[in-house]
Amino acid sequence: MVSGVSEPPTTPRQPLTVIMRGEAPVSRADCCCAPALAVCLSMRKGYSGQGLTARAPRSAREGCSGRGAGRILEIVYELTIQSEFAAAHAITIAGEREPVHGHNWRVTVVVQGDTLDADGLLCDFHLVERSLKEVVAPFHNRDLNAIAPFDRLNPTAEHVARHIAEQLQSALARELPAGARVSRVGVTEAPGCEATYHPPEPQ
Incomplete structure (x- = not known):
């Protein structure tokens, strides 16, 4: 000093x-x-x-x-969970379908809330981790174009992010404490490129 x-x-x-x-x-x-x-x-x-x-x-x-x-500044807490899966896809751009190719996909989920429980936790980390693994399990070593909803929906990273977010919201609807929610899901096909979906805040 x-x-x-x-x-x-x-x-x-x-x-x-x-x-x-x-x-x-x-x-x-x-x-x-x-x-x-x-x-x-x-x-x-x-x-x-x-x-x-x-x-x-x-x-x-x-x-x-x-x-x-x-x-007004609000202080909130965020919990970030990641998972990976290997899957192929072929997306259609401007009417042309690209060749089928594979990626090692990385999914990043953010759970957000403004209060902690008596143990100082936003929510059970392992609960979200397990739910995320269950949501992406059907994609492992598969062609996304052959799996619902991507058998009828262009399997872009944006659509994959939204699908995972909606499935995860449904799985955690009764599990997350009051005030906590899935606030963001990001999907990375390749390093440096991420598509992100922000679910709307509940009314």
């Missing part, structure tokens, strides 16, 4: 996800509430950042005149 200067603690903060309700990105310059926050990040809706961000006091929110005025 340098004399007369307080150094920040070296213990890393617990990573959390901060969601800004609103469509436009908000930067440090836009948010006059920054001094009231533990950290003021550049954020978009759904942005996942490192660091703990506290909700600004009501007085700071009401007095904010920047582009972030009137918006």
Whole structure:
């Protein structure tokens, strides 16, 4: 420590996800509430950042005149589960069907919620993991074009992501605690290329 200067603690903060309700990105310059926050990040809706961000006091929110005025920061928890399967497919683009080819598909599922149980858990990690494996099991070492619903639906990564999300939502409907939901499913055919489906929030 340098004399007369307080150094920040070296213990890393617990990573959390901060969601800004609103469509436009908000930067440090836009948010006059920054001094009231533990950290003021550049954020978009759904942005996942490192660091703990506290909700600004009501007085700071009401007095904010920047582009972030009137918006409230919500702290939520996210659980990420991944699974893989090997499968072939042939998609049709602009009326032309490509040759059948295979991929090692990777599926990433995000479960989101704003409360933890008495054990400090958002939900049972293994429950989601088992359900995801059951949903993708029919695809293992198969041609997706021969499996419902892709025998009648173009088996693009986007359609695969949505199908998995809907099946997983159904499987977990009575298993997830109140306030927790499947918020995102990403499907990767090859490294660096991912299609993502965000299920609509329940009304």
